Each structure stands twice: as structure tokens, then as C-alpha cells.
Amino acid sequence: MSKAPSSRAWVVLLAALLAVALTARLGFWQLDRAAQKQAMQTRLDERAQLPELKPSELALNAAAAPVQYERHVRVRGRWLTDKTVFLDNRPMAGRVGFYVLTPLLLDDGTPLLVLRGWAPRNAAQRAELPALPTPAGLVEVWGKLGPTPSRLYQFGAAESGTIRQNVDLSDFARETGLALRPLVLQQLATPADSSDGLLRQWPAPAVDIHKHYGYAFQWFALSTLLVGLYIWFQIIQPRRKGRIPS
Structure with a gap:
């Protein structure tokens, strides 16, 4: 007969769920920031093509x-x-x-x-x-x-x-x-x-879209890592040892 999960196991599960949800939310927030800046860049490009x-x-x-x-x-x-x-x-x-x-x-x-x-x-x-x-x-x-x-x-x-x-x-x-x-x-x-005598090699406006994709990848990778760590330490390892963590 299997032993019911202890209060410690529920606390670990809740903490893992909160951490995964938070890191995933931060990843989607970075994607949203990238979309906003892409829209801004599109508007700037469109304005540059308008008549003087x-x-x-x-x-x-x-x-x-x-x-x-x-x-x-x-x-x-x-x-x-x-x-x-x-x-x-x-x-x-x-x-x-x-x-x-x-x-x-x-x-x-x-x-x-x-x-x-x-x-x-x-x-x-x-x-x-x-x-x-x-x-x-x-x-x-x-x-x-x-x-x-x-x-x-x-x-x-x-x-x-x-x-x-x-x-x-x-x-x-x-x-x-x-x-x-x-x-x-x-x-x-x-x-x-x-x-x-003045130079006018102006740089293009920096919208920095790619940095947000990079940050999003990091947050999603961390979220995935947290899921993997939970599965390994709370499910796979206890079963391999033939016991449920107390």
C-alpha cells in the first residue's frame, strides 16, 4: 500500500509550481516586449516613407x-x-x-x-x-x-x-x-x-528586439529546468530507491 504524500512533499510541489509559473510568465512578458518594439520599429519605418x-x-x-x-x-x-x-x-x-x-x-x-x-x-x-x-x-x-x-x-x-x-x-x-x-x-x-566639416553617419534607432528574445529563451529554459529537477528529485529518484520522500 503506497504511502500518502507528506506535507513536505506538498510544499515542494507548490514551490515548484509557483517557480515554473513565474519563470514562464517572465518569458512570455519578454516576448510581449519584443512584439511591442517590433510594432514600434514598423511604425517608425512607415513614418520614414511618408511625404515630407x-x-x-x-x-x-x-x-x-x-x-x-x-x-x-x-x-x-x-x-x-x-x-x-x-x-x-x-x-x-x-x-x-x-x-x-x-x-x-x-x-x-x-x-x-x-x-x-x-x-x-x-x-x-x-x-x-x-x-x-x-x-x-x-x-x-x-x-x-x-x-x-x-x-x-x-x-x-x-x-x-x-x-x-x-x-x-x-x-x-x-x-x-x-x-x-x-x-x-x-x-x-x-x-x-x-x-x-561635420559627419552625419547617424546610427539607426536601436530597438533591441533580439535581446528580449534572448531573455525569453533564458526564462523558458529555467522554467523547463525546474520541471526537470522536480521530476528527477521528487518522482524518479524516490522510485529508483523504492521509497517516497517523507
Whole structure:
């Protein structure tokens, strides 16, 4: 006559079921995150194929800005060169240097922050700024819209000064007194802009879908391992020894 499972066996079974359920749920959550990011990438790709926005259609508030990310636009205005900032530790083409951002005063009188390009840094004189030929008159800039460049880790509160790690649109607007549009125009390379010495080999937006598949595989593998361990230690081994664990 077989012996009824003890309270310890029920506790082990319950713990195993909870652990398997939790790890499996985490695996499905990672798959869901991958699906969300894939949908985001699809939306961005579709926007990039849409006709260019008109300057008059540019978002005026932060809530309307995200739907214009990756859209192309051609604007005219004058550079506000005294408000230029250099974002440090930004790589391009295998080198580390600056992202150069300058507000552009549009024809309608509103300023738009432009990510103009990348410039090298003087490794020997780290406080030295690159010389940038910037037209003083009316210019035309073509590019695609997006948020501010990705943030790097920084110590302390929001930074100021010409050289900094990051820029926040709201903070920069308060700092400069400019009523900036809630978008950044990432300037794209054209033959007319090749004389300014800036590189514009922009990386594609990183959606990181594959890392979520990797995490999902790890969670599902752990869930499967827990099932296997339970079967081995609670069913197979006791039967091989001819006893039920007490």
C-alpha cells in the first residue's frame, strides 16, 4: 500500500509550481516586449516613407511630437550660433567626439533645435572646441525629426555650459530663454552641407528586439529546468530507491 504524500512533499510541489509559473510568465512578458518594439520599429519605418512634413505642421507641444518622429522635413531659418552646445563622448565612424546642436530660428519666428552633425575632439586639449563654419544668413536644413540624443550617465544635476554630456529640451529652453519646438531635427547629409566639416553617419534607432528574445529563451529554459529537477528529485529518484520522500 503506497504511502500518502507528506506535507513536505506538498510544499515542494507548490514551490515548484509557483517557480515554473513565474519563470514562464517572465518569458512570455519578454516576448510581449519584443512584439511591442517590433510594432514600434514598423511604425517608425512607415513614418520614414511618408511625404515630407511642411514646416508649418511641426508639433507645438510635447504631446504631439512623438507621432512626428522619423518624419522628414525641410526648414529655412538662421542659426543661433551663440546657443550652440557640444555633447561629449559621442562616437561616430570609430572615433569619439562631439554631437553639435544649434538652435535654428525658423521663418515663422520659432526656434528648432538641430542636431547638426559630429565633430572630432582634440585629445590633447579637451577644452578646445572645433572650428565650425556656420553661415550667418538664411539657410535651408533637411533632416528627420526625433527626440534629443540618447542620454549618457552623468554625475549630479542637469548640466550647463558649452560642453556637456546630455541636453534636455525643457531645461535647455529655460536656460536659453528660447521657446523651442518639442522636437530635434537630425540634419541629414546633402552635397550642399559637405563643406561644414561635420559627419552625419547617424546610427539607426536601436530597438533591441533580439535581446528580449534572448531573455525569453533564458526564462523558458529555467522554467523547463525546474520541471526537470522536480521530476528527477521528487518522482524518479524516490522510485529508483523504492521509497517516497517523507
